[in-house]
Amino acid sequence: MLRIGKIPIAAFSLFIIAFPWIAHNIPPIENYIDLMIFAGIYCLMTIGLSLLMGYAGQISIGHAAFYGIGAYTSAILTVHYGLNPWLCMFFGMIMSAIIAVLVGAPSLKLRGHYLAMATLAFGIIVYIIFNEEASWTGGPDGMTGIPGLNLFGFAFDSVEKYYYLVWIFVFAAFIFTANLIQSSTGRALRAIHVSEPAAGAMGVDISAHKLLVFVYSAVLASLAGSLYAHYLNFINPATFDLFFSIKLLIMIALGGMYNIWGAIIGAGLITFLSYEWLHYFEEFEVIVYGAILLLVTIFLPNGLVGAPEIVKSWFRK
Amino acid sequence: MNFVGEENILEVSRVVMAFGGLMALSHLSFKVKRGMIKAVIGPNGAGKTTLFNIITGSFHPTEGSIIFKGLPLEHLKAHKIARRGISRTFQTVELFGNMTVLENVMLGCHTRVRTSFLASGFRLPIARQKEIQIQEKAMKILKFIGLADKFEDPAGSLPLGEQKILEIGRALASDPELICLDEPAAGLNETETYVASSLIRAINAKGITILLVEHDMKVIMNISDEIVVLNYGQKIAEGSPREIQNDARVIEAYLGGGT
């Protein structure tokens, strides 16, 4: 039975809860709390994508668009109209869901390469819109003055508070997704991945399931975008470009597509790589990512999560 | 052999399937009575799997119709046809290798019992209840087909004979009224074939109609009530096993094909 163990979840939650305290006591890694906020935001996206790509076997190279739609919806509605940020976040998720249905319904009928290209084109079109519609989005210069978040007077105005806020969302998403995977919906998705004819013959509505997962991943990406906007209080289109969609792909491939933990590991590693380790070698950033993706595809098709299996099989030989 | 009703559960009516210039099926018509085991035989390329694919909704026929329990279904998508009560197995076993034996059969229950997206995600009591229901039903089927002790094994790790049995079990899980079995004995040795045939008889004894494609003539002669013979996409004969055995056209087309 596919069971997502409760013990690893408990252990991981303990780690997350304790992390800021650990970081404060080890000065060199104090800024890692800020990094972990980004890691968490990315996890929201990779969890959804891992369901879409790993379990349901579909591909999207345009997810930065949904990230951006969430961020810009939150930004525009709070900055231009002064609406409640939580409402705007929710509204952003609805917007993303609707757009995901409009784009997903025709796209998911396509196979493999065609689907990849359709999502790619969609992602770029949204990026162009962010850059061009300056009266709404501020154009290439972006938008500033995005308010922070607060709940009934409690303001999430410190790094630690925002850290916990983001990770509460991540855990909620993780548990919801883990539940899904272990249910009849999860089985249906895994069936679709292996054999669509057999899944269909057993009564699984394939297009509905693919669309459902696509929308779900879009909604999570939108949530991530809103959280991002309210954290940095500033956004610009460059964050939501094609390269970011590809970075998400790298996170999933590195961590392991076919496993929800892979989503967490991949997001975490690439965040640290991005902000901390490659910081000093900016010119090498792109080529390092390309190399990682290529090496993982050739040698670790199941990602780092699948590495123990591969090592075991070496010993067997 | 068993209680065969008067009603036609399935009617294949003047079905034509053309792929570009190739006529895979040409004005094919026959009927299947509820409760019977009907075999479809013919040389390779005669159109048997194409026929199954049309009945179960993988493709739509160029012309003609398929009438099931009085209603046409040739334009429906596969999953809707499954929900009407038709299930199937595949010529090359299409099990879900990424799941266990039990999970494969649990997936088979999808037609009848499934939880909604939100209920699953939030793990609501109703979702938990249904999950237990599905598990129990799947275990019952595994016991019926004799694979209960292997329920946690990955489906791909079973020997071929058991895989084919498992696929039949999965097809049973949707409480079908008609099961289309595509070469259930292909690649099986004598013992495995015997197990498969007994299972098919046991299923039929429960009142489920069986449409069967097979090359193994012993199996066909042993368990079928009626046989339809196809060649080059057309029906060349139809009748009881004895009639077919003695039919000159069949003998000519086939020359005792299979073992």
Add this chain to the structure above:
Amino acid sequence: MDKITLAGQIFQYLITGITVGSIYAMVAVGFNIIYNVTEIINFAQGEFVMLGGLVMVFFYSVLKLPLIMAFPATVILVTLVGMLLDRLAIRPIRHPSVLTLIIATIAASILIKGAAMLIWGKDPYDLPAFSGRNPITVFGAVIQPQYFWVIGFLIIIVIALSFFFDRTIIGKAMIACADNPDAASLVGINVQQMILLSFALSAAIGSVAGITLTPIALMEYDRGAMLAVKGFGAAILGGLGSFPGAIVGGLIMGTIESFGAGLISSGYKDAFALIVLLIVLFFKPSGIFGSLEISRIKRF
């Protein structure tokens, strides 16, 4: 000065469209060659164009080689990159699936892009036009002579490829592989080599596109992705795998983009080609010359 007539404007957009369309056509032809032999869509196709431009800058502007030498040198070098792509990124994959191959070519495209960024930096580079920059006036439109070089090279490529596929043994062997790799290997055709050749050819054609494009539109390290997507759009529009389709698709794509940018909005210039791509994918994925049945039977 002469007034700019509407006809002149339209003709201007048309010529620009055909020129840009020729580039897209060349990219599309490259996609088709690889796709026909392997059923893989090479996401790195655009990088060959980018490399064509930048490597040419190296040979011509840095090493100061004459045009006659720099041009073929560039094509050869980029062809080698294409062959490396097959050897290092595609061949090593043990269990090729659609998803894995897509990701592999994406990885290759980022690698190439990253290397280009390291070597040439982020700035755009220029090349001198082949026959000068004195504009020619035709029907009231002002046209750079380089445009004709681009269109001219497309014509040369079309003729050369037709000859190659119709008249040479190797070309026919490649078509055989495209139709049926198993049968082809049974008659002694080395399928692996044909695949390598298809990458080599596509890279060569892509590099020609880059070399001829740079004097018009400059070239920088990250241009590849957009070219690839639009070139793919052209290939799909014409019918994936169809050689005449690639040409027609490219020209139409370029023309739509040119008129769109000129008449509707220049900020959204890139979006026009992408929207065409989406429309084709959603409503008629087999394209103009493709057939629905063939697209169903193809493995991917």
